[in-house]
Amino acid sequence: MKIFSKEQIYEGDKLTAERQNISSTELMERAGNQIFNWMHMRMQGAQVPVHVFCGIGNNGGDGLVIARHLVTHGYDVKTYIVNCSDKRSKDFLVNYDRIKNVTKKWPILLSCTEDFPEIHQDDIIVDAVFGIGLNRPVDTWVKALFVHFRITKAFTLSVDIPSGLSTDKIPTDSDAVVWAGFTLSFASPKLVFFLPETAKYTVQWEVLDIGLDQEFLYTTETEVDLIGKHEVLPIYIPREKFSHKGQFGHTLIIGGSYGKIGAVTLASRAALSAGAGLVSAFIPKCGYHALQASFPEAMVITDVNEDLISKIDFKIAPTVIGFGVGVGTNTKTVNAFEAFLKNNNIPLVIDADGINILSKKKALLKLLPESTVLTPHPKELERLIGKWKDDFDKLKKVKAFSKKHNAIVVIKGANTITVFQDKLYVNTTGNPGLATAGSGDVLTGIITGLISQGYNPLAATIFGVYLHGKSADIAVEYFGYQSLISSHVIDYLGEAFIDLFKQPEQPPQEHDEEDNSNQ
Structure with a gap:
């Protein structure tokens, strides 16, 4: 709309x-x-x-x-x-x-x-x-x-x-x-x-x-679009009968540090549940057994360092990379990210500490590939663009940032807004249950998983934000706001896809008893 x-x-x-x-x-x-x-x-x-x-x-x-x-x-x-x-x-x-x-x-x-x-x-x-x-x-x-x-x-x-x-x-x-x-x-x-x-x-x-x-x-043409089911249905890419996993890309999630491997697990699970053909996770050595045991569908690559990311080196050819969940801002990690960006041309989705690193070293923003997706929470956004006086000033600053760096920025909130250049896409799904640890990691995974399949970064972000919220809307019916956790959002992602094609329920039709008796 x-x-x-x-x-x-x-x-x-x-x-x-x-x-x-x-x-x-x-x-x-x-x-x-x-x-x-x-x-x-x-x-x-x-x-x-x-x-x-x-x-x-x-x-x-x-x-x-x-x-x-x-x-x-x-x-x-x-x-x-x-x-x-x-x-x-x-x-x-x-x-x-x-x-x-x-x-x-x-x-x-x-x-x-x-x-x-x-x-x-x-x-x-x-x-x-x-x-x-x-x-x-x-x-x-x-x-x-x-x-x-x-x-x-x-x-x-x-x-x-x-x-x-x-x-x-x-x-x-x-x-x-x-x-x-x-x-x-x-x-x-x-x-x-x-x-x-x-x-x-x-x-x-x-x-x-x-x-x-x-x-x-x-x-x-409007500067603002309101995103609901009607708007995302045309984005959806159906699958052919003879499809195979190689057609749906290879997502790589880079992140994690000692005590924060769960963030990578959530993002990796979400990417695969969103439809990526393959998912690999690049993590510190300390997380190898935990991730392999908790999410056997993922392939795992480990850093040379035991507790953090110190050198980003992999032999695979990913379709898209999600960076930042649980990664921390250790100097070794910052240096590793900078070295990686200088040689990278693969589409990126950057979240959490990845955004904090960019905020500390803004020169790295020039190294981002075209249409990189940034998914900051409010405090991370403030570090990235500076303080704003009100919501309209925030939108103005985010649009200026997006145009300057040709990046897609997700402003998280009750009505999450995706910003690209001068255009705003206001999401209508989601609920207060998403105010829980790890929900941002799940969103990062969903968006990377969609890009992996061939959705362009903007479409993947708009669709991903919608699915993330819709899955939470379905899950909250079973768990309530307080008990909803991020894993539930992944678990109900399939229901969110199915809901795209559900027709509204029709009220029961009244039958004329006299007519029925004559049949």
Whole structure:
């Protein structure tokens, strides 16, 4: 799914009006009606008090459309105008007149001099105060209104975006933003729904189709894509009947040090489970017996050193190399990695201490092959690109890093983001159970295993992040968040592949008893 920018949404609205020969007021009617339909389907006429708060711009106009349809369908509605400016949009005024024609309960004008309406916990708040066009600080009294929403604990439904939340910057005052229980977003979700600092402003979201021009939707290139099953299915490469392991590459995992051989074991197992034809592990001598015994499918090559990697020397010809899991940052290991990079042209996936080494010796970044994949956790990312002031600054710095070094960077989190050049790929799978030791090692293995089979590095990273999260989503049903461990993610990776081709379950069909009796 594409995530359109604010500017692209404006362009889409304009093109839709032109190509479908409709007015902006008609498009507003369509948008507001879609939200009413969503509510009506769930409320089924329930007489729960609904408080619709409308701004005086186009988002407020949407709110007036919603309120009018609720009124004409017999719901218990109170409509309020958040009178925060003298400027009213044309479409707001049109719909202000329309709602006055269908009810004697005209919208109540709210201003800084009035008390806020009484709202009970079991009521519903519809937030249509500000939309994506907000470009000024929220007035103090409006901020107090938003705090009032939260204090009531009433379910809050935001129209398109929680009021006060910008699409492209982090709020400086969390009280100046509506905290929505649900947001119904037009055409596409907003990037801020997926960032650590702003995701809290909407618990859930859903995209509503308001009939924007199809050519615009299909042909417009976006800076951000949202990755789910629909997006990764075209990436999947099926296997032929007469395939053999030689066709799926040879993954080499280089890593480990005394006490950290488990990281290599996890990455190696994950690579093979992701579909690599062969997997070899290059480790210190101390880990030989442990790895051979715990993962007999892997081939093992040992360093001359007993406890750490001191010289990277192997006679095999791997398709891809994963480096860094459990490797440590001993001077001998750093020197060995530098010597290796100077002579290497094999695709790389670098994780953990591999990234820490690059952070300490940034000159080594120039030696990375094109489209090297880096999978840092947050602290490793900070060492690599420097501190950031907020999530948008982080994305800016990662994009600059990616362009400078032609590298693919994985920003791990609740919604892991893969960055390549100026493009962001936001993942939708995964859960808090992945906050466990070794989950990053598993991700490294999955990505290397996919590259091994012939997936290009970017596709392998996007697909690998998805599978990693999906496997955890399946496994957590059996183990819960607290008891999920990284080995479980590997164990359920096959289920994640199978899930790609599962059709959604259909509700049971009702049968006419009279017809059945006549058969």
